[in-house]
Amino acid sequence: MEAKKTPQADLTKKSTMFLNLGLLVSVGLVLLAFEWKSYDDRNLMDLGQVADDFEELLDIPITEQPPPPPPPIEQPIIQEVPDEVEIEEKIEVDFDLDVKEETVIREVVIADAPVVEKADEIFDVVENAPEFPGGMEAWNEYLRKNLKYPTQARRMGIEGTVYVVFVVNTDGSIQDVEILRGIGGGCDEEALRVVSNAPKWTPGKQRGRPVRVRMRLPIRFKLG
Template sequence: MEAKKTPKADLTKKTGLFLNIGLAVSVGLVLFAFEYKSYEDFGLKDLGTIDDDFEELLDIPITEQPPPPPPPVEQPIIEEIPDEVEIEEKIEVNFDVDVKEETVIKEIVIADAPVEEKADAIFDVVENPPEPAGGFEGWNKYLSSNLKYPTQARRMGIEGTVYVVFVVNTDGSIQDVDVLRGIGGGCDEEAIRVVKAAPKWTPGRQRGRPVRVKMRLPIRFKLS
């Protein structure tokens, strides 16, 4: 036979109630644990008043130091000379020079130092410039009789003035002939040839001495 239980004795119907009650009790215990405060009685001790002497330590009197003494001044040593000692100065005067009224002092004239002129120096301007044989009139005659018009310049119709430069030596000979400004067509070469073949010139003179002089002359080429 199966045992029969009364409905009042069946506890399974109240499990939910018991569960809620258990949860409520657990939550309450947890909150109580967090909110619970405990205090320890260590006992208060009366420290009383502490005597400090900080102000006394900080109040230090200022010590005054006297200024350093000045350095000793060295007094000059004065040597006394007795009055009996006389200081003698010996001055020698020579009166052996005989001065006569008739003595004449010559006047000293300072002359300028002579200007040294180098023999190889070439002058551009001198007191007496060089001249060709027979003067410049004879020079024009020499050119007219010896100057040949170049065939190339004549064929091309070239005419104008060739400027030549050369040096007249102390013996009147001519050297270093060159064209200063030419016109081309063979005229430059012809002008150099004529000047080199010219007879000797009269040399230029500076302070009465023959010197080398640089000359510049025009030679004109004109078609007739």
């Protein structure tokens, strides 16, 4: 049979209060242990009553060391140098010159260096230009007789001016015939043929000497 307890004898109701009370006491003891101060009065002395003997200390003089002796001075060695030997040079000057008053000094004339012309040099502009035998009228007459209008250019209706460039040699012969500007249709080839087969020209001259000259001439093709 289970024993019954009276409410007054039940201690579990006050367990919370006892726990808080125990914690409070524990915290108080810890704080008291940290704040507790203790002093040791056994070894304390009054420094004012201690007899001092500082005045009785002996004065120790400063040790003085003598300065080091100066280094010995080396005297320079003086050597006797013999007197310089004077050398006399005899210079013989001959003033006996035979000067004639009739001596004539010729004036030196500096002439311009001659202009050397290269034999293979080709000129574009000369003092005397090359010329077709009989002049330009004879040249135009030669073109009218020998120039043939190309069939292709006639069929295509091509007309215009072909510019030909060539070199006239010192003997009047023609070489290096080229088209400077053409019009096509066979006209360029016909112009080259006619100029290449032309008779010799009168060569151009520079300072009176025949030179090679480059010529540029127009050849006109016109229908009708």
